[in-house]
Amino acid sequence: MNALEPSAPPAAIRLTSLSHGGGCGCKIAPGVLSEILKNSSNLPGFNLPPQLLVGIETADDAAVYLLNDEQALIATTDFFMPIVDDPYDFGRIAATNAISDVYAMGGTPIMALGLVGMPINVLPLETIGAILRGGQDVCRDAGIPIAGGHTIDSVEPIYGLVVLGLVHPSRVKKNSGAKAGDVLILGKPLGVGILSAALKKEMLPPAGYARMIEVTTQLNKPGIALAALDGVHALTDITGFGLAGHSLELARGAKVQISLDWSLMPLIAGVRELAAQGCITGASGRNWQSYGTEVTLPGAFAEADKALLSDPQTSGGLLVSCSPDAAAQVLEIFHAQGFAEAAIVGEVREGSGVSVY
Template sequence: MTALDTSNTGALPDSKPTPRLTSLSHGGGCGCKIAPGVLSEILKNSSNLPIPPELLVGIETADDAAVYLLNENQALIATTDFFMPIVDDPYDFGRIAATNAISDVYAMGGTPIMALGLVGMPINVLPLETIGAILRGGQDVCRDAGIPIAGGHTIDSVEPIYGLVVLGLVHPSRVKKNSGAQAGDVLILGKPLGVGILSAALKKQALSAEGYACMVATTTQLNKPGIALATMPAVHAMTDVTGFGLLGHGLELARGAGLQMQLQLDQIPLLPGVLELAAQGMVTGASGRNWASYGAQVALPAGISAAHQALLSDPQTSGGLLVACAPEAADEVLACFGAHGFADARVVGQMLPGQGVQVI
């Protein structure tokens, strides 16, 4: 297969060629996240702030969004997410960034109600048409989610940045924290892994057109099953797998519950071709930073390949929901994913007494 041509044929008013979006940023998508270990050090004193009783979910377990109690029937979910380009097509970049931001509301079990745009662009570098296409991509995803972009903020920045603040609502009894898993729960992953691998190949202009289409399809699929999953009492915990990879977000779930997460390597779904690309060295720097931050808390099977290890810490932009549920509810959870078009959802492990993550 030939590599995808990601060049942008647009031109600035002075006839200079428009640069590739990914060439303007030092990292892309959720791979831009600060490494987990560094972030933990930065935030170590943040818990000293006063916490009102209405704040049902804050920063205590690094959950996906904040949740604030409004009344006995409603809680407000608030989250924000933004990053630099992971692709060169501006419309696709906008769609991916918006899908990723809205996901945190679904991961808490909520229904999004509105968004605010966060826009930082190098105004003297990118044509206004390119910036407009980014915003249009975000607007179209919000339309699919059934919410308006009701405002926002823009700045002139060195690197292109786009994302959203997203607000949602959930019944207080249906909030799905990342800390609620129980011993014996099975783990279900909604989307296959490998977005970071594909993005690395794209940046090196080694990604096929088929690979690019696959990457855009998975990163623009809204995690809408989260709304229905929140109504199931046997679903005990949810989170979405994003920049820290499956291992990193799995560790957050395990720590919050005071349990060990056991993952079955051969059951973890992967995007087509990513194992081969990883074996060719198409990995992001964020994958290595992730592993350096939490690798000591992960037990890997003997003989695991470097490619497989990279995929477990691979940063997922707009990744899938990771659900902990009672074993008897697994079929119902998988059926919910299937009804929303998530054909690759799989049981990938279980929660056991202990700590950390074990991969078998």
């Protein structure tokens, strides 16, 4: 090439190529996490303050601290490596996912702090800026500022938020509140992990990518209105441990059985076929190894469906446990706020573990 000729622009760096796992699929497997926490929980003899309404006891979505008779503070954090290659979309997904835990406790977010780890010598500054802009735009939609944060130079790209929220103490929705006889309602369809695996394998069509972004950037705002309903007994959001894993947390916390009707389960279009073609995340298998012995499946349950049951959901939907007479109102709240696929997916029974029928 002539020295005077301009060189070709450098190829765009795929964000997913810089991370060993993406989105909520990065989470430590639940079985491994349980072993870690056994050796790192609060020191013996340390008395937890009575104002701490929710801590780590039942693996709930966020911590809740009583401020006064009218207000309790919700505190949570979430961050992960890229699940998509578009930096702006990555920022939006990470921020939506982090804010979700406040909604899952029934609260209203009030502000966030950014958590940023980037390979400064690898990624262009414009790319990093686009990630942060995506997060800022989601926070603007949630009505909150990013009021500060922390940055480091890291080997893999990492982005997320610390999020604070407020809730009336009487409206805190713990995952331990589910009651036998309740109806279970899921706010978003399953399959985000399957789509992310297909994206990495370059098997995801444009329509599938667009649907993935649509699902993962939809804020779980219905949690605020759901918390005001007396008939809503428990809320949680479905993220990295998959539907089975987070249902199991609900079951353990409330000492009940979570029974899921698979025929009613909302799925993102095409994910069952992609799973059958091998588009399954490594986190799905790790999840199943951690808790599969506590999940009862029907005979001849397809491997693709089993993968969907443990599929890590990045920025997944709310799972609601409510009295049967509140179910119609819960669905009405979801549908009115744009969650068209929200559906009844099962019931809460006496017993333990998770049962699929």
